[in-house]
Amino acid sequence: xxxxxxxxxxxxxxxxxxxxxxxxxxxxxxxxxxxxxxxxxxxxxxxxxxxxxxxxxxxxxxxxxxxxxxxxxxxxxxxxxxxxxxxxxxxxxxxxxxx
Numbered sequence: 001x002x003x004x005x006x007x008x009x010x011x012x013x014x015x016x017x018x019x020x021x022x023x024x025x026x027x028x029x030x031x032x033x034x035x036x037x038x039x040x041x042x043x044x045x046x047x048x049x050x051x052x053x054x055x056x057x058x059x060x061x062x063x064x065x066x067x068x069x070x071x072x073x074x075x076x077x078x079x080x081x082x083x084x085x086x087x088x089x090x091x092x093x094x095x096x097x098x099x
Contacts, residue, residue, distance in 0.1 A: 067081050
């Protein structure tokens with residue numbers, strides 16, 4: 001694997017949860033190539049910033065995304081998180097778990 005990628009692990013985690021809002025963090029971590037603890041920290045970051053909400057449903061978590069929120073970097077603030085998710089999912093808007 002390359003030493004760097006165009007997207008951050010935060011973007012990768014968000015993309016996984018947009019595709020499957022019931023995905024276990026163990027599976028997210030495996031898909032992204034990080035530890036489960038790192039996935040937990042990233043989800044906590046995203047939740048604290050308001051990009052997603054966690055809801056406990058039985059023994060699983062459900063993640064609800066807020067794709068209307070702007071990207072965080074000043075160069076990208078005129079774009080929403082949902083814009084990136086649509087591009088990475090071949091133009092399909094995120095439908096599951098989206099606010």
